[in-house]
Amino acid sequence: MFEARLDQGVLLKKLLEAMKELVSDANFECSPQALSLQAMDTSHVALVQMTLRSDGFAHFRCDRNISMGMNLANMSKCLKCAGNDDIITMKAEDTGDSVTFLFESPGQERHSDFELKLMDIDSEQLGIPDTEYSATVKMPSSEFQRIVKDLSTIGEAVLISVSKDGIKFSTSGDIGSANISVRQNTNVDKPEDATVIDLQEPVSLSFALRYLNSFAKASPLSSQVSLRMSKELPLVVQYRIVDMGEINFYLAPKVDDDDEMDNGNE
Amino acid sequence: MFEARLDQGVLLKKLLEAMKELVSDANFECSPQALSLQAMDTSHVALVQMTLRSDGFAHFRCDRNISMGMNLANMSKCLKCAGNDDIITMKAEDTGDSVTFLFESPGQERHSDFELKLMDIDSEQLGIPDTEYSATVKMPSSEFQRIVKDLSTIGEAVLISVSKDGIKFSTSGDIGSANISVRQNTNVDKPEDATVIDLQEPVSLSFALRYLNSFAKASPLSSQVSLRMSKELPLVVQYRIVDMGEINFYLAPKVDDDDEMDNGNE
Amino acid sequence: MFEARLDQGVLLKKLLEAMKELVSDANFECSPQALSLQAMDTSHVALVQMTLRSDGFAHFRCDRNISMGMNLANMSKCLKCAGNDDIITMKAEDTGDSVTFLFESPGQERHSDFELKLMDIDSEQLGIPDTEYSATVKMPSSEFQRIVKDLSTIGEAVLISVSKDGIKFSTSGDIGSANISVRQNTNVDKPEDATVIDLQEPVSLSFALRYLNSFAKASPLSSQVSLRMSKELPLVVQYRIVDMGEINFYLAPKVDDDDEMDNGNE
Numbered sequence: 001m002f003e004a005r006l007d008q009g010v011l012l013k014k015l016l017e018a019m020k021e022l023v024s025d026a027n028f029e030c031s032p033q034a035l036s037l038q039a040m041d042t043s044h045v046a047l048v049q050m051t052l053r054s055d056g057f058a059h060f061r062c063d064r065n066i067s068m069g070m071n072l073a074n075m076s077k078c079l080k081c082a083g084n085d086d087i088i089t090m091k092a093e094d095t096g097d098s099v100t101f102l103f104e105s106p107g108q109e110r111h112s113d114f115e116l117k118l119m120d121i122d123s124e125q126l127g128i129p130d131t132e133y134s135a136t137v138k139m140p141s142s143e144f145q146r147i148v149k150d151l152s153t154i155g156e157a158v159l160i161s162v163s164k165d166g167i168k169f170s171t172s173g174d175i176g177s178a179n180i181s182v183r184q185n186t187n188v189d190k191p192e193d194a195t196v197i198d199l200q201e202p203v204s205l206s207f208a209l210r211y212l213n214s215f216a217k218a219s220p221l222s223s224q225v226s227l228r229m230s231k232e233l234p235l236v237v238q239y240r241i242v243d244m245g246e247i248n249f250y251l252a253p254k255v256d257d258d259d260e261m262d263n264g265n266e
Numbered sequence: 267m268f269e270a271r272l273d274q275g276v277l278l279k280k281l282l283e284a285m286k287e288l289v290s291d292a293n294f295e296c297s298p299q300a301l302s303l304q305a306m307d308t309s310h311v312a313l314v315q316m317t318l319r320s321d322g323f324a325h326f327r328c329d330r331n332i333s334m335g336m337n338l339a340n341m342s343k344c345l346k347c348a349g350n351d352d353i354i355t356m357k358a359e360d361t362g363d364s365v366t367f368l369f370e371s372p373g374q375e376r377h378s379d380f381e382l383k384l385m386d387i388d389s390e391q392l393g394i395p396d397t398e399y400s401a402t403v404k405m406p407s408s409e410f411q412r413i414v415k416d417l418s419t420i421g422e423a424v425l426i427s428v429s430k431d432g433i434k435f436s437t438s439g440d441i442g443s444a445n446i447s448v449r450q451n452t453n454v455d456k457p458e459d460a461t462v463i464d465l466q467e468p469v470s471l472s473f474a475l476r477y478l479n480s481f482a483k484a485s486p487l488s489s490q491v492s493l494r495m496s497k498e499l500p501l502v503v504q505y506r507i508v509d510m511g512e513i514n515f516y517l518a519p520k521v522d523d524d525d526e527m528d529n530g531n532e
Numbered sequence: 533m534f535e536a537r538l539d540q541g542v543l544l545k546k547l548l549e550a551m552k553e554l555v556s557d558a559n560f561e562c563s564p565q566a567l568s569l570q571a572m573d574t575s576h577v578a579l580v581q582m583t584l585r586s587d588g589f590a591h592f593r594c595d596r597n598i599s600m601g602m603n604l605a606n607m608s609k610c611l612k613c614a615g616n617d618d619i620i621t622m623k624a625e626d627t628g629d630s631v632t633f634l635f636e637s638p639g640q641e642r643h644s645d646f647e648l649k650l651m652d653i654d655s656e657q658l659g660i661p662d663t664e665y666s667a668t669v670k671m672p673s674s675e676f677q678r679i680v681k682d683l684s685t686i687g688e689a690v691l692i693s694v695s696k697d698g699i700k701f702s703t704s705g706d707i708g709s710a711n712i713s714v715r716q717n718t719n720v721d722k723p724e725d726a727t728v729i730d731l732q733e734p735v736s737l738s739f740a741l742r743y744l745n746s747f748a749k750a751s752p753l754s755s756q757v758s759l760r761m762s763k764e765l766p767l768v769v770q771y772r773i774v775d776m777g778e779i780n781f782y783l784a785p786k787v788d789d790d791d792e793m794d795n796g797n798e
Contacts, residue, residue, distance in 0.1 A: 071441070074441040074442070077419045077420065077441065078420075078441075078442070078444070080416070080419065081416035081417075081419070081420075081444070081446075098442065108449075109448060109449050109451045109461065110409070110446065110447070110448050110449075111446070111447045111449075112416075112444065112445065112446040112447070113444070113445050114420070114442060114443070114444045115442045115443045115444070116441060116442040117441065117442050143642070150612070150613035150644075151613075153609045153612065153613070154609065154610075154613075154646070175603070175606040175609065175610075175648060175649065176606070176610070176630065176646060176647045176648040176649050177646070177647045178610070178613070178644065178645065178646045178647070179644065179645050180613075180642065180643070180644040181642070181643045181644070182641060182642050183640075183641050183642075183643075185641045195641065337707070340707040340708070343685045343686065343707065344686075344707075344708070344710070346682070346685065347682035347683075347685070347686075347710070347712075364708065374715075375714060375715050375717045375727065376675070376712065376713070376714050376715075377712070377713045377715075378682075378710065378711065378712040378713070379710070379711050380686070380708060380709070380710045381708045381709045381710070382707060382708040383707065383708050
């Protein structure tokens with residue numbers, strides 16, 4: 001038996017909105033510690049990894065580890081039927097072929113249940129090594145979302161350069177070129193407006209803008225986003241979910257003129 | 267001579283929005299008692315019946331009964347040109363081939379008139395017998411609209427079941443199944459939030475969701491909707507228009523597994 | 533060297549939105565007096581003329597007259613990346629082949645620069661003679677925008693008639709006909725709500741609605757629009773930009789039944 005009750009059901013709705021463009025089918029892994037998911041995007045370029053710790057739920061019971069394969073578009077259809085104030089409960093039998101979502105309105109005058117068929121999905125869990133990154137930038141998630149959206153109108157790839165003073169996003173395309181610089185900025189009224197740079201050594205890497213645009217769909221989950229970069233390592237784009245966990249997106253850098261060797265990673 | 271002046275012109279705008287998806291052409295019947303309309307939807311499955319009583323108008327003159335055939339899409343185009351605060355007057359000669367809509371802005375600084383050509387439309391008025399229904403449910407119209415919209419993402423038909431405790435909407439489709447239950451609920455701060463059930467005997471009938479979705483376009487006309495159901499009778503979905511009249515939608519039940527006889531009504 | 537700094541960068545954004553539907557490519561003419569532009573629309577029927585006086589800029593330097601040919605759709609893409617509160621600076625070398633737009637957020641925490649390639653565009657400047665018009669109507673720009681939009685749902689051309697009492701817009705089409713009259717109205721709480729008519733002699737001219745709809749995209753630039761008309765002369769639709777300049781649209785009248793001679797201007 002798996003049962004997890006989430007008072008802030010809207011978090012699950014936002015998570016699905018953050019993932020469903022990138023990933024079509026995925027296994028939700030249930031263990032006594034957490035509800036988690038790891039999946040490659042449909043073009044096998046980006047990786048999504050999400051964890052919701054069991055202690056963040058109002059109620060969480062997982063008798064034995066199960067894996068629930070779901071089509072994220074269908075799951076999103078169900079969750080769209082939940083109100084933003086609804087309490088959401090997920091339920092599944094250990095050996096069942098379906099999962100049930102219960103939605104309760106705050107005043108209890110409306111109850112809904114949606115039963116979704118489960119799927120068998122082949123997947124291998126990739127081990128993601130713990131790494132010390134050369135540069136970590138925390139910045140407002142809405143600012144990051146706007147920058148990658150704006151630059152997408154000009155070019156297809158973005159060069160992200162981090163120095164101790166700030167982070168610079170550069171692109172170029174047929175119509176011209178663009179640079180957007182955001183300064184380190186900790187002297188703010190609201191902590192969510194801060195831009196904080198933690199730098200071991202300057203780093204400059206190039207990424208496909210269309211994936212960053214997809215990742216940025218997670219912005220409603222958190223007012224801040226963290227970007228972690230090291231030469232030749234995938235970029236990590238992380239959104240923390242208060243008191244519950246996080247969603248991480250991984251994207252390998254593109255080879256560009258700044259790289260000295262051709263690693264075939266185009 | 268027919269002339270009817272409506273201080274709250276926005277009502278006529280909302281009525282057209284409620285009908286124009288369902289009905290393409292219809293006769294507006296003018297009598298000294300009322301402006302009314304009855305029409306089948308384009309696929310001849312659902313029936314719309316609207317009545318605006320003459321005493322609800324600021325001024326109403328109808329020298330003899332006339333029938334004005336109009337294309338509702340064209341009429342809607344005209345009415346979209348009226349501001350939401352405008353006073354709307356309809357005018358027609360007894361034997362003319364056009365109807366004129368006058369729009370006056372509240373401060374009288376803008377006057378508009380739109381002359382629309384009338385059409386000859388064959389139609390027979392169906393007699394709708396007065397019936398005692400097994401179950402009548404009054405509920406917030408926005409709630410009903412949301413439920414039929416939500417369920418439409420899962421299935422094509424909805425089973426509506428009314429018991430003394432509440433009303434349940436159920437559907438199923440390729441991706442799974444769904445149930446939404448709304449409890450009787452009269453203990454509310456605002457009367458428009460109440461759900462009231464008047465039950466002679468429990469009833470459970472199945473309907474095509476796409477028609478219910480069309481009916482629900484009338485929600486802006488009234489904060490509450492009434493659903494009336496009896497076994498083997500068409501469902502009545504009613505929106506009252508304060509001090510003026512009402513719009514009723516009729517839809518025959520689908521034959522489903524709960525029915526004992528095949529009445530060919532699919 | 534050309535450099536112009538505009539504290540209210542949003543004005544430049546709105547100007548582009550006002551022109552980019554009508555004009556595809558145009559030369560921005562820079563002189564010590566002004567930044568200006570004159571261009572025919574893509575179908576060579578309407579003329580746009582814009583002037584931003586140098587004294588309206590926070591900083592303006594123009595060492596010698598230059599002409600910068602730009603694709604307005606591309607320029608608009610760049611300007612969409614500027615925030616509404618951003619300060620915008622345009623920069624170009626006298627003999628360069630690109631123009632640079634700098635965007636500074638109000639708190640200086642974000643700096644962006646966009647370099648746009650310039651184009652060679654053939655264009656001749658038309659001299660627009662100073663004329664005394666028979667009728668000048670100042671009215672709320674939102675009202676004008678709404679009227680031409682509303683009438684576009686009914687017909688393709690509008691007859692604009694100005695008398696001492698008001699201005700009347702008339703159209704007709706397949707579904708019927710429409711007239712919208714706006715009265716002279718100076719007794720208003722807010723000056724931007726006034727409709728003021730300055731009449732030498734009554735005038736009545738017909739114009740293609742699709743161009744008026746394009747012109748009305750300039751409404752965000754000014755709360756009032758001026759329409760200037762004289763028999764057989766192009767209509768002038770003018771939006772003033774406070775403390776900076778103006779944008780004028782010119783459109784030749786259509787020949788209609790009210791005209792006595794066929795000037796082939798269809």
